[in-house]
Amino acid sequence: MRDLAIGPATRAIMIATAVLTIVFQLTEARFHGLSLVLYSVPEILHLQLWRIVTYPFFFMGGLNLIFGLLFFFFMARWFEATYGTRDFVRFFGWSSLGAGVLALPLHLLIQGSGILQDLTLGVGLGPASDAMLMALALNNPNSNILLGFVLPVRVRTAIIAFLCFRLIVGVLDNAAVSLSMSLAGLAMGYLLVTGKWRPNRWFGRGFTRRNRPRIRSGLYIVPPKHDDTLH
Numbered sequence: 603m604r605d606l607a608i609g610p611a612t613r614a615i616m617i618a619t620a621v622l623t624i625v626f627q628l629t630e631a632r633f634h635g636l637s638l639v640l641y642s643v644p645e646i647l648h649l650q651l652w653r654i655v656t657y658p659f660f661f662m663g664g665l666n667l668i669f670g671l672l673f674f675f676f677m678a679r680w681f682e683a684t685y686g687t688r689d690f691v692r693f694f695g696w697s698s699l700g701a702g703v704l705a706l707p708l709h710l711l712i713q714g715s716g717i718l719q720d721l722t723l724g725v726g727l728g729p730a731s732d733a734m735l736m737a738l739a740l741n742n743p744n745s746n747i748l749l750g751f752v753l754p755v756r757v758r759t760a761i762i763a764f765l766c767f768r769l770i771v772g773v774l775d776n777a778a779v780s781l782s783m784s785l786a787g788l789a790m791g792y793l794l795v796t797g798k799w800r801p802n803r804w805f806g807r808g809f810t811r812r813n814r815p816r817i818r819s820g821l822y823i824v825p826p827k828h829d830d831t832l833h
Contacts, residue, residue, distance in 0.1 A: 608675065609682035611691050616671050616678075619659045619727060623667050626660060636660055640725050641702060643709050643779060654702035661726045674727040677734040693737070694730050697790040701729035704786035705779070713778045729787030735761065736791025761788075 626635035641657035642650075661667040682690040738745060739757040755763075765788075 607683065608679045609687055609690065611687045611694070612675065612678040612682050615659075615694065615727070616675060619661070619671065619674075620667065622659045623661045627662075636662060636725075641705070641779065641783065643706060646706065654699060657702060657725055658698045658727050658730060666726065670726040670728060670731075674731045677731045677738070681734045681737065693733070693794060696794060697733035697787060698727075698730045700790040700793070701733065701783055701786040704789055705729075705782045708782035708785055709778055712782050729783050729790070732764075732784050732787030733791030733794065735764065736788045737795045740792065740795045 623636075626639060629635040630637065639653060639656040639660050640662070641653050646653050661670050678690070678694075681693065685693075735757075739761050743756075743758055745757050
């Protein structure tokens, strides 16, 4: 087992999220604090587009903040230690932004089914953490996650359990936004690692220059390790 130290970007994101959440929570009554920065599909469709960028840095309530930061710390310190700070920041930015965009059509589909309604707001680092979980499953499918920091579980098993848990919670809480953002985060992890978001992967090599050297698709720049236990 490896003891992964927390990286500078992981630390900075966690501190910024904690501070901003507390400040905006305290200013909610007078300045509409969190109401202006959380992910809300109706407000985004009314062109409050900044919410797609601001939502990762805010949580609603102390328990949500604590558990959200713990899960992010659990995933982010592995990702930053494995792939470096620059690629971690790139992955965090693109996965958060992409999840915010993909969640819009997903939310409309889920809500249109009539099963779930739009009764919650999307908040926090969850989509980025979900994307990193998917990246771990793709690059290290046989790795173990120490569930609860004690029980080793295969990443593939953890993904299935996580999806079932999100689905159950979404149905019980009637939370279309929460479920759509989790699915969008997992989708962004898949797209960023496999490189299938690139137009040339859909239409052939027509969008690439002939004299440009061919590079390996995906985000990672170092060979993945297949037998690590994340802890």
